[in-house]
Structures are given as structure tokens and as C-alpha cells.
Amino acid sequence: MLFRVGTRPRVLPIGEKNCASWRAVLALTILGIAALGFSFLSTQGQAQTSGAPPPIEWMDVHVHLIGGRGAWRDYEGAVSAALAVMDEAGIRKMVVMPPPQVSTQQSPYDYESFVEPLKRHPRRFAFLGGGGSLNVMIHEAGDNARVSGALRRRFEDQAMEILRQGARGFGEITAHHLSHLSGHPYESVAADHPLLLLLADISGRNDALIDFHFDLVAEDMKAPEWLATPPNPAVLRANLAGFERLLGHNRSARIVWAHAGSDMLGHWTPGLSRKLLERHSNLYMSLRMAPGRAPQNHPLTKTKEIRPDWLRLLRDFPDRFVLGGDQFIASPAIQGGGPGMVFAQRAPLVRERTAAFLAALPADLAGRIAYENAIRLYKLRD
Numbered sequence: 001m002l003f004r005v006g007t008r009p010r011v012l013p014i015g016e017k018n019c020a021s022w023r024a025v026l027a028l029t030i031l032g033i034a035a036l037g038f039s040f041l042s043t044q045g046q047a048q049t050s051g052a053p054p055p056i057e058w059m060d061v062h063v064h065l066i067g068g069r070g071a072w073r074d075y076e077g078a079v080s081a082a083l084a085v086m087d088e089a090g091i092r093k094m095v096v097m098p099p100p101q102v103s104t105q106q107s108p109y110d111y112e113s114f115v116e117p118l119k120r121h122p123r124r125f126a127f128l129g130g131g132g133s134l135n136v137m138i139h140e141a142g143d144n145a146r147v148s149g150a151l152r153r154r155f156e157d158q159a160m161e162i163l164r165q166g167a168r169g170f171g172e173i174t175a176h177h178l179s180h181l182s183g184h185p186y187e188s189v190a191a192d193h194p195l196l197l198l199l200a201d202i203s204g205r206n207d208a209l210i211d212f213h214f215d216l217v218a219e220d221m222k223a224p225e226w227l228a229t230p231p232n233p234a235v236l237r238a239n240l241a242g243f244e245r246l247l248g249h250n251r252s253a254r255i256v257w258a259h260a261g262s263d264m265l266g267h268w269t270p271g272l273s274r275k276l277l278e279r280h281s282n283l284y285m286s287l288r289m290a291p292g293r294a295p296q297n298h299p300l301t302k303t304k305e306i307r308p309d310w311l312r313l314l315r316d317f318p319d320r321f322v323l324g325g326d327q328f329i330a331s332p333a334i335q336g337g338g339p340g341m342v343f344a345q346r347a348p349l350v351r352e353r354t355a356a357f358l359a360a361l362p363a364d365l366a367g368r369i370a371y372e373n374a375i376r377l378y379k380l381r382d
């Protein structure tokens with residue numbers, strides 16, 4: 001059996017090319033952290049990038065590959081880098097998806113960019129699609145536009161094509177996405193946008209899931225200082241009611257709310273998660289082990305113990321949580337910056353904190369959250 005508790009994951013030998021790649025990634029990481037001091041890593045454990053290995057192998061259901069856009073691409077290299085990371089960090093499988101993009105970004109890209117190199121490793125990877133197509137259509141339509149029959153058909157055709165190509169569902173899709181740095185978009189539509197309701201129906205009919213990025217605003221609030229630059233608006237509007245209407249629209253649609261535990265605005269508390277999980281049987285959450293901007297809502301304390309309210313939540317809903325590290329993994333050939341390269345610097349810390357989280361969990365819960373739930377929810381083959 002692959003996932004025995006207490007088994008040290010096998011570390012595959014890495015060849016010379018990969019060693020060179022690793023040196024490049026490491027150099028970038030050190031340079032990047034020193035130069036940018038990126039505060040997304042927040043307040044806990046910033047300097048730690050090497051920790052104890054995870055007590056069991058795990059699956060990361062929320063990963064982005066950086067392989068370039070437009071004519072020049074190297075997704076082969078990004079897949080090789082991901083495989084090296086997986087073998088090193090005890091990650092059995094990854095679910096890869098394009099980030100939630102909008103039409104104003106340079107060359108939005110979707111699953112087509114990386115699907116071929118991924119398919120050469122069917123036991124290690126699955127994928128979601130739509131972040132560079134369906135999400136673009138949702139935000140292009142916006143809140144005020146009428147959604148025509150023609151647009152609905154185009155949207156549904158694209159969604160069905162994504163599933164035909166082997167995606168387990170749709171991602172990364174968003175109704176509210178904060179901009180954290182230059183070149184990182186602000187995106188906002190009502191969570192019960194007609195195209196999101198349509199996507200829920202398509203997911204329900206096809207037994208697919210939706211990976212949903214949703215920066216929660218429980219009540220209207222002034223944007224905090226660190227967000228108070230365009231494109232973020234000065235006032236953030238309450239958006240929970242629309243999200244609950246989306247969840248209630250079609251109970252066959254499984255919606256995985258991404259980045260749980262990594263709350264940005266202070267409103268996504270364990271108490272609120274409990275209420276929503278009670279009310280909505282089709283809601284799941286993927287945990288990102290970066291504390292976000294509201295570390296009080298993160299599962300781990302500063303000393304890497306699990307907060308009691310979180311442990312109760314995980315115990316009461318053991319089938320509803322998976323691990324979504326939001327790791328960005330770049331081809332070693334990628335030059336230059338951009339938000340993805342900044343986020344890539346966070347990935348070693350997320351892996352280290354995920355290992356600490358799994359080590360702190362009781363063994364029965366660790367197995368469910370590390371891989372059992374992911375296998376069931378994403379239909380991952382062994």
C-alpha cells in the first residue's frame with residue numbers, strides 16, 4: 001500500500017539536469033525572497049524552508065505550473081520540476097490548473113498549454129481547466145451585462161470540451177479575487193452570476209467539480225491598507241449571500257473552496273466554515289498552509305500545533321477537506337518575474353508547513369485529508 005503512516009516517502013535519484021534545475025530554482029528562491037520580502041508569507045515561520053518530512057505521502061489538489069505564454073513555452077520543464085518537487089516532498093499526486101485569468105491579462109492560457117506533458121505521467125497528475133477560458137468569459141460578461149443565449153452556448157461548449165479532454169472539473173474559477181501585487185488581477189462578480197450557476201449545473205450533470213477561489217467579505221468593509229491600491233476597490237462589498245445561493249443552486253455540483261486556512265480579510269473563520277459546511281452538503285475546502293493575512297484563522301499556531309477550533313472542525317467534517325498548496329512551480333528555463341514567479345517562492349514554505357500540519361494531525365484524520373478525500377473527490381487513480 002502506498003500510503004502507510006510512518007513510511008518515509010521514496011526519494012527518487014535526480015539526474016544532472018535536474019540538479020542544475022534545482023540549483024537555479026534555489027538561487028531564484030533565495031534571491032527572490034531577499035529582494036522582494038513578499039509579505040504574503042505573513043507572520044509565521046517565514047525563514048523555515050526545511051523541516052521534518054511529512055509522516056505520510058499527500059496529494060496537492062491545487063497546483064499551477066509556470067511554463068511561459070505565447071509562442072515560447074516550456075511546460076515539459078515545469079512538469080519535470082514538479083516531479084522533482086513531488087519526489088522530494090512526499091507528494092504522490094498533483095492536480096494542476098490554470099490560474100483564474102481575465103481578458104486584460106497578457107495571453108490568458110488554459111489547460112491546453114500543459115495537458116500533453118501531464119498526460120505522460122497519468123499516475124502523478126490530474127488537471128482542471130477553464131481558468132483561462134471560462135473564468136475569462138464570466139468576468140468579461142460582468143455583473144451588469146445580459147448573458148445571451150449565444151454566450152451560454154459558447155460557455156457550455158467550452159466547459160464540455162474541457163471535460164472531454166479528461167479534466168476532473170473546472171478551475172481555477174473565481175467570483176472574488178484580490179490583487180496582491182502588480183500584474184495580479186482584481187476580479188469581482190456576484191457568486192451567483194448566471195454563468196457560475198450554469199457551471200454548477202454542468203458540473204452536477206457531469207459529476208465534475210469546481211475549484212473556486214473566493215475572497216470572502218462577510219460584510220461591507222473598507223479595503224485594508226495593504227490592499228488600498230488599484231485595481232482593488234476602496235470598499236469591498238459583502239459577498240457571502242451570493243456564494244450561498246451558488247452552493248444551493250445545484251447540490252450535485254461539488255464546489256471546492258480554495259485556500260481554506262489562508263484567509264485574507266479576517267472573515268473566513270473556523271466558525272463560519274462550520275456553518276457553511278453544515279448548510280451545504282456539496283461544499284468542500286482545500287487547505288493552503290500559508291497563514292494569509294489573518295493568521296488567527298489559520299489551522300496552525302506559531303508553534304505548529306493545531307488550533308482546537310480547527311481540530312474540532314476537521315473532526316466533525318473529516319470528508320470535506322483536502323490539501324491545496326497553491327504551489328506555483330516554474331520551468332527552470334523561465335526568465336524574469338511576474339506574480340507567478342513571486343508565488344513560486346512561497347511553495348517550499350507551504351510544503352514544509354503542510355508536513356508540519358500532517359504531523360500534528362491524529363493519524364486517522366491525516367490519512368483522510370492527505371489523500372483519501374482527494375482520491376474520492378477528484379477520482380484519482382492509484
Ligand SMILES: [Zn+2]
Nearest residue numbers: 172213258259
Ligand atoms: Zn487562488
